[in-house]
Amino acid sequence: MAIVNSIFTWYMKKRIHQIELFIKYPHDVQEEWLHTLISSAENTEWGKKYDYKSILTASQFKERVPIQNYDTLKPYIERMLKGEQNVLWPSEIKWFAKSSGTTSDRSKFIPVSEEALEECHFKGGKDMISIYCNNRPNTQMFTGKGLVLGGSHQINQLCDDIHYGDLSAVLIKNLPMWAEYYRTPDISIALMDNYEEKMDKMAEATIKENVTNISGVPTWTIVLAKKVLELTGKSNLLEVWPNLELYFHGAVNFTPYREQFKELIPSPDMYYLETYNASEGFFGIQDQDNSEELLLMLDYGIFYEFLPLENLEDENPKTLSLEQVELHKNYAIIISTNAGLWRYLIGDTIQFTSLSPFRIKITGRTKHFINAFGEELIIDNAENALTKACSLTDAKIKDYTACPIYFKGEEAGGHEWIIEFETQPQDFEQFVDVLDQTLREVNSDYDAKRFKDMALRRPKVHNAPADTFYKWLKVRGKLGGQHKVPRLANDRKYVDEILELL
Secondary structure (H helix, E strand, O other), X not given: OHHHHHHHXXXXXXXXXXXXXXHHOHHHHHHHHHHHXXXXXXXXXXXXXXXXXXXXXXXXXXXXXXXXXXXXXXXXXXXXXXXXXXXXXXXXXXXEEEEEOOOOOOEEEEEEOHHHHHHHHHHHHHHHHHHHHHHOOOOOHHHOEEEEOOOOOOOEEEEOOEEEEOHHHHHXXXXXXXXXXXXXXXXXXXXXXXXXXXXXXXXXXXXXXXXXXXXXXXXXXXXXXXXXXXXXXXXXXXXXXXXXXXXXXXXXXXXXXXXXXXXXXOOOXXXXXXXXXXXXXXXXXXXXXXXXXXEEOOOOOEEEEEEEHHHOOOOOOOOEOHHHOOEOOOEEEEEEEOOOOOOEXXXXXXXXXXXXXXXXXXXXXXXXXXXXXXXXXXXXXXXXXXXXXXXXXXXXXXXXXXXXEXXXXXXXXXXXXXXXXXXXXXXHHHHHHHHHHHHHHHOHHHHHHHHHHOOEOOOEEEEEOOOHHHHHHHHOOOOOOOOOOOOEOOOOHHHHHHHHXX
């Protein structure tokens, strides 16, 4: 295995030269990709609609094609889900990544082309290994296997040759043979959709493997780790997998989980590598072991634009290309991809921490949200659930805010709400139950995390006294019509401040 490890490490490090090229020539690489994307799609229905054949510059592209979101592309995607081809992208689209819904849908379905699989998602997966091997030349990761936590949805068939599932499930289903050999557990377990049973099966299947690296969302990784320790009677994961050296993570903020991982894996040499990967594309990789910044990956079949957050609501907002961005300013990301997402607003906001090379940090979402556990709870989900809870309990809400409750010991995480009522609910516990149940109905990712209280428990709701939010705003010097109570926050800053007042 040592010889195989050396060969694989050498092969993976060969990619570093290409990464250095797009770092050195970022604008040329991005311009080349834009022309490639436009010329590839010029004979699609979308390409003909916007006359892609006559587009010669990025400026023409921006002037001609409006900024899109899921709702505006949905009519095209719905036809593609029924098997229509050459709509947004020329190659055959057989796969769709299902992810958390928009304001009007419980779930959304993102097209995944063969080019997106090979040139974006799989390339990103290989690059994170290449970067790690370059940073840790003495790695022994290929002497064992990588434990990969799959998605929460089975692969489903919509019609002939059209399938959908979580992005991770789609990727696992399409992995090349060599990658399948180096991962654990078996695909039949990795793609199980009953997460309680899945965690048991994964723990049983992997405790006897030589696991050298783990990939997954922190939420479920902790749940699995506790199952493994429960089964083995060990006190930490290094007693189960002594050669464990690397953890790939993404999707949620890792900071609240860091201390728990240090307890689970008590080694100063454990390497944590963050990735920025979404259903829409693979965007960034943490390329330095002494910094949490993410290198923006520029040769994955994606053309980037950046919209200053203050211009988000403009009627015809002007976007910036890479050469125009500035440090430490909030931008909404807009992408055009080799799966047919054109000038697509993905909903994330970032700041540039470096312009040479282009490195970023994720700063949030374009709307209020909670995504501490991969649940992607947005304001529309919250408003729908609160409206229904009020209707069924004859309550009226004056103000509210909510935030995450992070994992603590053996307890699952959750959401903590502070609600000030104008009219009290007839039955407060019923109000909480309806709130919780409606959130499960309108948000598939929240529902998956709530399964058997494994990652998210029932919401904790405080019934705040009258004028609580008024007093809080006053203390903060924020009284006035232009100052509003933040509805959802992905950290505990606001809720903890209000709880101190209570």
